[in-house]
Amino acid sequence: MLWQLFTSFLKIGAFTIGGGYAMIPLIQDEVVTRRGWIEESEFLDMIAIAQSAPGVIAINTSIFVGYKLRGLPGAIVASLGSALPSFVIILVIASCFTQFKDNSIVARAFMGIRPTVVALIVAPVWRMGKTAGINWKTLWIPIVTALLIWRCGVSPILCVAVALLVGVIIEKIKKQD
Amino acid sequence: MLYLQLFISFFTIGLFGFGGGYAMLSMIQNEVVVKHAWIDVTTFTDIVAISQMTPGPIGINSATYCGYSAALNAGYGHGMAVLGSITATLALILPSFIIMLIFCKLYTRLSDNRYMTSSFTVLRPVVVGLIASAALLLMNSENFSTPDDTYRFGVSIALFGCALIASLRKVHPILLIVIAAIAGIVIF
Numbered sequence: 157m158l159w160q161l162f163t164s165f166l167k168i169g170a171f172t173i174g175g176g177y178a179m180i181p182l183i184q185d186e187v188v189t190r191r192g193w194i195e196e197s198e199f200l201d202m203i204a205i206a207q208s209a210p211g212v213i214a215i216n217t218s219i220f221v222g223y224k225l226r227g228l229p230g231a232i233v234a235s236l237g238s239a240l241p242s243f244v245i246i247l248v249i250a251s252c253f254t255q256f257k258d259n260s261i262v263a264r265a266f267m268g269i270r271p272t273v274v275a276l277i278v279a280p281v282w283r284m285g286k287t288a289g290i291n292w293k294t295l296w297i298p299i300v301t302a303l304l305i306w307r308c309g310v311s312p313i314l315c316v317a318v319a320l321l322v323g324v325i326i327e328k329i330k331k332q333d
Numbered sequence: 334m335l336y337l338q339l340f341i342s343f344f345t346i347g348l349f350g351f352g353g354g355y356a357m358l359s360m361i362q363n364e365v366v367v368k369h370a371w372i373d374v375t376t377f378t379d380i381v382a383i384s385q386m387t388p389g390p391i392g393i394n395s396a397t398y399c400g401y402s403a404a405l406n407a408g409y410g411h412g413m414a415v416l417g418s419i420t421a422t423l424a425l426i427l428p429s430f431i432i433m434l435i436f437c438k439l440y441t442r443l444s445d446n447r448y449m450t451s452s453f454t455v456l457r458p459v460v461v462g463l464i465a466s467a468a469l470l471l472m473n474s475e476n477f478s479t480p481d482d483t484y485r486f487g488v489s490i491a492l493f494g495c496a497l498i499a500s501l502r503k504v505h506p507i508l509l510i511v512i513a514a515i516a517g518i519v520i521f
Contacts, residue, residue: 161416164516169388170388170389171458172388173386173387173388180492183353194346199461201354201440203404203482205437205440206496207353207404207434208351208361208453209349209351209406209429209433210348210350210351210428210432211350211392211425212354212426213349213353213430214434215390215392215393215426216499218439219429219433220433220521223433223434224426224437226512228434229355230428231433235410235426235429238446239389239390239393239422241388241391242388242390242393242394243393243397243418243422245388245389245444246394246397246398247397247401247415247418247425250401250402251389251400251411253375261518264521265514265515265518266379267405267485267489267521268381268492268513268514268516268517269379269487269510269517269519269521270375270378270471270476270486271352271476271477271479271496271513271521272382272469272492272493272513273378273509273510274378274468274476274493275492275494275495275500276385276500276506276509277358277381277424277464277511278465279500279501281464281465282501283501284352284459284461285458288418288457289390289457290458290461297455297458297462298458298461298462298465299461300462301459301461301463301465301466301514302399302462302463302465302469303466305359305363305462305463305466306469306470311360311363311368312360312363312463312466313346313349313360315462316351316456316459316463318456319455320452320455320456321452322452322455323451323452323453323454323455323456324451324452326383326451326455327447327448330387
């Protein structure tokens with residue numbers, strides 16, 4: 157069972173390109189549909205928790221599924237299984253890339269890639285802004301956050317910690333009223 | 334000492350990394366490029382590109398790559414660089430274990446906890462700001478060149494604009510990176 161858990165997540169980790177969100181339907185297909193390890197409704201609850209918790213969403217989901225099935229050893233096996241392919245592939249690329257970096261073709265390709273990558277980070281700002289329900293009253297929050305990090309060198313980790321704390325304080329004040 | 338710092342940096346990122354891979358990128362960038370200067374900004378941009386094109390979560394991919402490059406840039410050999418990537422990747426995953434096991438037990442109580450709901454309401458727009466800052470920090474002369482180099486600067490802006498429109502119209506990121514690579518080879 158532990159071995160099956162490991163190979164299932166290894167396969168998921170090796171064949172999903174496009175980040176953590178792309179992995180979730182594959183995990184669902186393997187764990188719910190094919191293996192029948194977990195029921196659909198329970199899996200959807202797991203995704204909700206994995207998304208609201210900090211950390212890599214695909215890893216959170218693996219830990220959850222593994223823990224549910226085989227306790228802590230299951231959680232370790234599942235998460236290592238889904239991280240291992242990424243780890244190995246990146247190591248291979250990283251050790252080769254230093255040799256190819258100065259190659260004229262590779263250098264020119266990356267001159268084209270770099271502005272594109274920046275655009276790929278701007279796009280989710282727009283998409284997440286819509287799902288986060290940002291309106292004219294709350295628009296200042298992302299703007300001030302971005303400026304603090306970009307211009308004043310404030311740590312993004314500190315911004316997250318402050319946001320969590322402010323949420324608690326707002327609720328405390330409401331309670332007193 | 335580098336390994337301890339790598340561990341602390343990526344452990345903290347794992348612990349506060351709300352909002353998925355892109356929000357995490359802004360934290361990784363801040364630790365690795367701004368705070369510790371382990372990696373320069375162009376190399377970091379390349380790491381993000383490679384992390385998007387290879388299988389697996391962007392957070393894991395970039396942590397592995399950053400751990401490797403940080404050790405290599407500090408003058409260690411390949412073997413010690415692999416140790417750097419192991420340190421960064423495990424440190425990123427470790428908080429997930431602790432948090433998920435707690436969440437697992439407390440979820441029904443946490444999901445309607447008023448403090449939790451309130452904190453998440455504040456957190457969501459902040460995460461959008463985090464991702465915006467990651468993009469702003471990468472909009473620099475290293476990635477786009479300067480107006481003095483009119484040709485490269487103009488092409489960079491055009492590529493950025495096209496990619497942004499295509500990405501908002503849900504064209505797959507890998508396809509966009511491949512097209513940009515070909516465009517780069519042909520144009521530059």
